Every structure is written in structure tokens, then in C-alpha cells.
Amino acid sequence: MNLFRSEEHIARWLGEREPGATISAAKLSELAHAWWHDRISPDWVPHTREQNQAILERLGLTGEFWQLA
Amino acid sequence: MDETDLQLRRRTYAFFVEHGRAPAAAELGDREEVVAGWRRLHDAHALVLTEARDELRMLNPFSVAPTAHRVRAADRWWYGNCAWDAVGICAALRTDGRIETSCPDCGEPLVVEVRDTWPNDESLLFHCLVPAKRWWEDIAFT
Numbered sequence: 001m002n003l004f005r006s007e008e009h010i011a012r013w014l015g016e017r018e019p020g021a022t023i024s025a026a027k028l029s030e031l032a033h034a035w036w037h038d039r040i041s042p043d044w045v046p047h048t049r050e051q052n053q054a055i056l057e058r059l060g061l062t063g064e065f066w067q068l069a
Numbered sequence: 070m071d072e073t074d075l076q077l078r079r080r081t082y083a084f085f086v087e088h089g090r091a092p093a094a095a096e097l098g099d100r101e102e103v104v105a106g107w108r109r110l111h112d113a114h115a116l117v118l119t120e121a122r123d124e125l126r127m128l129n130p131f132s133v134a135p136t137a138h139r140v141r142a143a144d145r146w147w148y149g150n151c152a153w154d155a156v157g158i159c160a161a162l163r164t165d166g167r168i169e170t171s172c173p174d175c176g177e178p179l180v181v182e183v184r185d186t187w188p189n190d191e192s193l194l195f196h197c198l199v200p201a202k203r204w205w206e207d208i209a210f211t
Contacts, residue, residue: 037163
């Protein structure tokens with residue numbers, strides 16, 4: 001899970017490998033904040049798979065690639 | 070995950086954030102009890118242990134060991150397990166931050182300032198290679 005300069009750099013890095021999913025840095029930040037914001041809170045309890053899936057869906061990260069199960 | 074394990078997890082994360090390093094098991098209590106609790110938390114994906122299963126490897130989004138994803142936040146350097154986690158460190162600490170990494174293709178340094186949850190360079194792209202349902206098959210590779 002890396003940051004890249006551009007689509008061209010991703011394609012070159014992948015070579016013959018099957019591509020995964022690419023999102024913008026802005027979407028990544030939205031995702032990271034939704035996913036991790038409570039991680040060191042004293043009230044933290046484990047997210048259920050359904051809660052995590054809902055985070056992905058709320059951000060438009062849908063489709064087979066983003067299915068947690 | 071019962072309340073005892075949740076408390077152990079809380080104390081483990083609190084130690085890490087306070088000291089900027091992972092605790093050894095004996096620093097949190099009886100070593101055998103702590104390691105047993107960490108193993109249950111590892112199996113529940115609440116933290117990640119080393120292969121020997123007696124030391125911490127990841128307190129997601131934090132990496133215990135240095136990585137290629139360095140973060141300056143809350144007056145300290147941290148390491149993310151990946152680019153997602155690097156931004157996640159700012160989120161978890163609820164603060165702005167500066168992420169220093171590099172493009173895996175060309176090796177060019179990439180710097181992202183996160184201010185009010187927003188990255189200052191929106192031209193960069195994030196690529197996730199492994200499909201979500203396989204993330205925990207090999208979390209270190211993911």
C-alpha cells in the first residue's frame with residue numbers, strides 16, 4: 001500500500017502483476033481518518049467487519065476488490 | 070476479546086504513544102500473562118506480533134520498527150506500516166502531520182503534509198495491491 005507520483009509510475013511498478021485499486025491522496029486521507037481515528041481512544045472497541053465495510057462503502061470504495069469477506 | 074484483553078491493549082497503545090517505543094512484555098506486568106494476552110489480541114487482529122509471537126511488530130496504524138513511511142506528528146517521529154497507516158497515524162493522534170515516503174517505482178522522495186485531515190498534494194495516488202478479503206492473510210506484505 002504505497003503512494004505513487006502518477007498512474008504511469010504505478011503501471012511501471014506493477015509490471016506484469018495484476019493491478020489492485022488506485023485512489024487519490026485525498027480519498028486516502030478520508031479513508032485513513034475514518035478507519036483509524038478512534039484507534040488510541042480509551043473507549044476503543046474492535047470494529048465489526050460490517051462497520052469497516054460501511055466505512056468503505058460510505059467513501060465509495062465498493063466492488064469486489066473492497067469486499068472484506 | 071474480553072475486558073482484560075481490551076485493557077491490556079489500551080495499556081500497550083498508551084505506553085507506545087507516551088514513550089514513542091513499544092513496551093517489552095515485562096514493562097506491562099507479568100511477562101507470561103502479558104504475552105498470552107498479546108497473542109489473543111494478535112489472533113483477533115487487534116495488534117501484530119513478531120514471528121516468535123512474544124514481541125510487538127505492529128500497533129496498527131503504527132509500526133514498531135522503522136519503515137519506508139515516516140511520519141512527523143505530535144513532536145515525534147513515527148513509522149506507518151504503509152501509506153494508509155502513515156496517514157492513519159495523524160488520524161489516530163488527531164493531529165496534523167508530515168509524511169515522508171518515496172515512490173516505489175522511481176524512488177523519488179514524496180512528502181505529504183496533512184492539515185485538518187487534508188493532504189497538501191492531491192496529485193499523488195495511492196495504490197492498494199491486495200484485495201480487501203486477503204489483507205490479513207499476510208498483513209506484513211499487505
